[in-house]
Amino acid sequence: MNIGIIGCGVMGELHAQLAAECGHRIVACADTSRSKAKQLAKTYKDHGAEAVKDGMNVAGQPEVEVVVINTPTPTHGEFIKAAAENGKHIFCEKPLGRTAAECEEAVQAAKNAGVKLFVGHVVRYFHEFETIKGLVEAGKAGEPGFVKTYRGGMAPQGEGGWFRDVAQSGGVVFDCSIHDLDWIRYAFGEVERVFCQTVHETKPDVIDYAMVTLRLKNGMIGQVIGTWAHPSGFRVKAEVCGSRGVLQFDSAQTAVETHMRKTARGDDPSVIVPGSPVDKSPYLLEWEDFTKWLNGEGEPRVTPEDAVSAVRIAEAALKSAETGAPVTL
Amino acid sequence: MAKIGIMSFAHLHGDAYASCVLANPDAELTAVWDDDVQRGQDAAQRYGTTFIEDMDEFLKQGLDGVIITSENMKHRHMVEKAAEAGLWILCEKPLAPGVEDAQAMVDTCKKAGVGLGIPYPCRHVPALKEVKGQIDSGALGKIFAVACTNNGQYPGGWFGDEALSGGGATMDHTVHVADLLRWYTGKEFTKVYCENGNVLRPGLGTDDLGVMHMEMEGGIAISHIASWSRCDSFPTWGDVTLEIVAENGVIEVDAFNQKVDVYNDDDVKAQWVGWGMDPNGGIVADFVASIAEKRDPIATGIDGVKSVAVTVAAYESARSGQMVDV
Numbered sequence: 001m002n003i004g005i006i007g008c009g010v011m012g013e014l015h016a017q018l019a020a021e022c023g024h025r026i027v028a029c030a031d032t033s034r035s036k037a038k039q040l041a042k043t044y045k046d047h048g049a050e051a052v053k054d055g056m057n058v059a060g061q062p063e064v065e066v067v068v069i070n071t072p073t074p075t076h077g078e079f080i081k082a083a084a085e086n087g088k089h090i091f092c093e094k095p096l097g098r099t100a101a102e103c104e105e106a107v108q109a110a111k112n113a114g115v116k117l118f119v120g121h122v123v124r125y126f127h128e129f130e131t132i133k134g135l136v137e138a139g140k141a142g143e144p145g146f147v148k149t150y151r152g153g154m155a156p157q158g159e160g161g162w163f164r165d166v167a168q169s170g171g172v173v174f175d176c177s178i179h180d181l182d183w184i185r186y187a188f189g190e191v192e193r194v195f196c197q198t199v200h201e202t203k204p205d206v207i208d209y210a211m212v213t214l215r216l217k218n219g220m221i222g223q224v225i226g227t228w229a230h231p232s233g234f235r236v237k238a239e240v241c242g243s244r245g246v247l248q249f250d251s252a253q254t255a256v257e258t259h260m261r262k263t264a265r266g267d268d269p270s271v272i273v274p275g276s277p278v279d280k281s282p283y284l285l286e287w288e289d290f291t292k293w294l295n296g297e298g299e300p301r302v303t304p305e306d307a308v309s310a311v312r313i314a315e316a317a318l319k320s321a322e323t324g325a326p327v328t329l
Numbered sequence: 330m331a332k333i334g335i336m337s338f339a340h341l342h343g344d345a346y347a348s349c350v351l352a353n354p355d356a357e358l359t360a361v362w363d364d365d366v367q368r369g370q371d372a373a374q375r376y377g378t379t380f381i382e383d384m385d386e387f388l389k390q391g392l393d394g395v396i397i398t399s400e401n402m403k404h405r406h407m408v409e410k411a412a413e414a415g416l417w418i419l420c421e422k423p424l425a426p427g428v429e430d431a432q433a434m435v436d437t438c439k440k441a442g443v444g445l446g447i448p449y450p451c452r453h454v455p456a457l458k459e460v461k462g463q464i465d466s467g468a469l470g471k472i473f474a475v476a477c478t479n480n481g482q483y484p485g486g487w488f489g490d491e492a493l494s495g496g497g498a499t500m501d502h503t504v505h506v507a508d509l510l511r512w513y514t515g516k517e518f519t520k521v522y523c524e525n526g527n528v529l530r531p532g533l534g535t536d537d538l539g540v541m542h543m544e545m546e547g548g549i550a551i552s553h554i555a556s557w558s559r560c561d562s563f564p565t566w567g568d569v570t571l572e573i574v575a576e577n578g579v580i581e582v583d584a585f586n587q588k589v590d591v592y593n594d595d596d597v598k599a600q601w602v603g604w605g606m607d608p609n610g611g612i613v614a615d616f617v618a619s620i621a622e623k624r625d626p627i628a629t630g631i632d633g634v635k636s637v638a639v640t641v642a643a644y645e646s647a648r649s650g651q652m653v654d655v
Contacts, residue, residue, distance in 0.1 A: 019489045145528030145559055146538055195522050195652075197542050199473040199548040199574060208476050209574045211552035213524050213540045221524050221540050223554060225476055241538075241558035243531055324652050326522065 001294060002063050004028035004088075006055035006079055007070030008040040009159060015068045015120075016040060018049070018287040022118035027063055030055040032142050033159060059083040066091065066294065072162040073169055074098045080106040084113035091290055093120045095178050095314065096307040097168055103311050118290045118300055119307035123179040124186055125282035125289070128249050132238055133187045135247055142244025145220055146190060149180035153234035155206045164228075164271045171200065172208040173321075174314045179227035181212070181317075182302075182310035184224070190217045190309075193328040194315035199229065204273040212317045331617045332359040334385075334392045336407050337399035338372045339365070339487060340421050342448070342609070346377045346396050349613035349630045356617045362387035364399075388414040394620045395419070396448075400493040401426050402501070408434045412441040417620045419446045419612070423504050423640060426495020426634030431637045435630035445618050446626025447633040451569060453611030457583050460573070463580065464513050470576030472514060474550040477506045481567030483530055483537065483557040487599075491535045499525045499539030499643050502555035504636040505569060508628060511635060515545040518635075523643035524653040529558055541643055542652070564590070565601040 005012050008031035012128055016026050022147050026044035030052040031037035041051040055075075059067055059082035066082040069076055069092040079096050083090050090110060096119045097103040110117035136144050141283045152172060156163040163169045173196065185191060193216045201207040209229040214222035236251040255277045276282060293300040316327040333350050335343055335358065338636035340506075350358045359380045361371025366382060373380035381387040388395075388410060394417035397407045404425050411418050418438060424447055425431040451457050463469060479502040487493040494500060507518065525539035530655040538558060544549040559567050569584040619626045642655045 029371055119448065145529065146556070195542055197552065199550055201473060204576065206576065207473060211476055211550065213542060215524050219526065219528060219536060221528055223540050223552065231580050233352065241529060243529055245560050326650060
């Protein structure tokens with residue numbers, strides 16, 4: 001299919017590459033930064049890619065069949081609606097939106113237009129998380145009672161530092177921990193209530209740290225820690241405890257560890273995309289799943305409603321952090 | 330030479346302290362008492378000392394200090410009897426399952442003019458002392474948040490009986506970290522939220538997991554996991570971990586992660602063999618010194634009350650479903 005990329009930062013580049021690997025053609029690359037749009041379009045010159053300034057034009061461009069949205073979170077809703085109105089299928093980076101209300105509108109717009117909306121909750125495709133889920137289902141923890149996840153490292157920047165602006169990005173809870181909020185719901189079931197504490201500091205550097213406790217409808221307790229408080233690095237940990245066992249994963253114990261002073265481009269890495277030493281990266285698996293759905297072969301692992309639910313939990317977490325009280329969903 | 334007696338071996342730490350008393354050149358294990366006669370006699374035999382069945386008789390043996398390692402609910406009575414006898418006291422944590430009891434015990438000891446201490450091993454763990462030094466040096470700057478865990482294996486026996494323990498994993502595994510954070514920051518806890526319950530071991534009479542959010546003076550945000558989540562096949566007893574998020578950096582602490590991984594075909598499971606310092610030796614040495622110097626041990630009765638107050642607030646929060654004041 002013909003793909004239009006909206007937002008040509010780190011994730012835009014990645015999704016363009018994966019879409020191409022899945023046999024799609026990159027025909028338009030939009031970014032408010034002209035140079036980023038041009039750069040990505042140049043990479044897919046053979047596909048006939050053109051650089052565009054305004055993402056809205058991609059959403060309306062006749063030859064585009066699928067738009068991929070990798071823009072700052074608050075802009076997702078408008079792009080989704082525009083794409084849907086123009087009959088385009090949509091791949092949207094997580095989180096689906098900055099508020100649950102926005103997300104519901106976007107999902108409704110896609111539904112009304114009869115287009116497919118996929119949201120990049122990629123952790124569902126990570127091999128370690130799939131393995132943990134499989135082990136839990138095989139009873140290796142016994143009856144699970146507790147799940148704990150940890151994710152993050154240094155604060156990402158993004159164009160104009162939008163990641164670091166909680167009003168735009170929702171901070172570490174919305175942009176980082178949302179992976180875990182989604183995965184816990186996916187692996188263990190619906191959330192009953194949420195309690196959360198956050199730290200937002202700007203001096204001497206941006207420090208965003210969030211500690212979330214979940215009580216699930218099935219009685220399980222969960223803890224999700226998200227950090228953009230570390231001076232460097234990126235780390236993921238997961239633990240499941242049950243009546244008969246404990247399952248643990250720590251990304252610090254890894255098959256490959258590379259310590260670079262600079263990226264290949266010569267700059268400091270600003271958005272870290274965790275890698276996996278596997279044949280097919282989780283991001284590629286995600287694109288294969290989406291592509292199958294586009295081809296009418298089965299349902300994807302992530303539904304639009306899943307993405308709304310994740311935002312609803314994240315929203316509850318921020319509300320709890322603000323009020324100092326638990327929030328029941 | 331300090332003459333030390335041990336009251337009850339209901340808590341497994343009784344054995345650890347007994348060994349430390351025997352190893353301490355400035356102390357002797359003069360006598361033991363236990364309300365379980367067989368258990369007391371066995372312990373006396375194990376440590377080559379005298380078992381005295383009558384508590385009053387035991388307290389008249391010319392002791393300088395007693396170490397109390399009974400069930401939590403029995404602490405108060407023993408502390409009062411030992412204070413009345415004018416003895417220095419080291420009482421296993423939690424001091425008491427309630428704040429009023431704990432405070433009354435402190436008052437009794439003060440009135441009797443005897444020292445009262447709580448054996449908080451974290452204050453004697455070199456890794457944790459090093460962190461205290463880093464915080465005190467000012468290098469970290471302001472502390473914003475700390476994420477803590479104190480996981481363990483289910484200790485069994487009376488620990489799962491609320492009538493004797495006063496509570497489960499939340500009671501057992503919150504006070505250490507609460508005391509540690511008070512020591513690190515010099516601040517008190519102000520608020521606690523807790524989700525807990527019997528979610529791991531089916532049919533336990535009490536909670537085996539408590540996940541807490543707390544605030545300390547100055548708005549420091551704390552999360553804490555108190556659990557008996559380590560299954561029987563887990564390679565070690567448990568952990569104390571902290572992630573301290575501060576102005577100038579982050580410190581990640583895994584206090585007892587000084588180990589060698591051992592895989593041996595004769596053992597059923599993989600095991601971590603620790604090479605870290607035994608903090609119990611430091612606890613007993615400080616207690617013995619406190620008797621000679623006529624002072625409270627490093628972690629005092631008041632420290633015991635303050636950390637118990639956090640636990641009590643956690644249970645209150647779990648009942649009410651709200652964040653509560655400490």
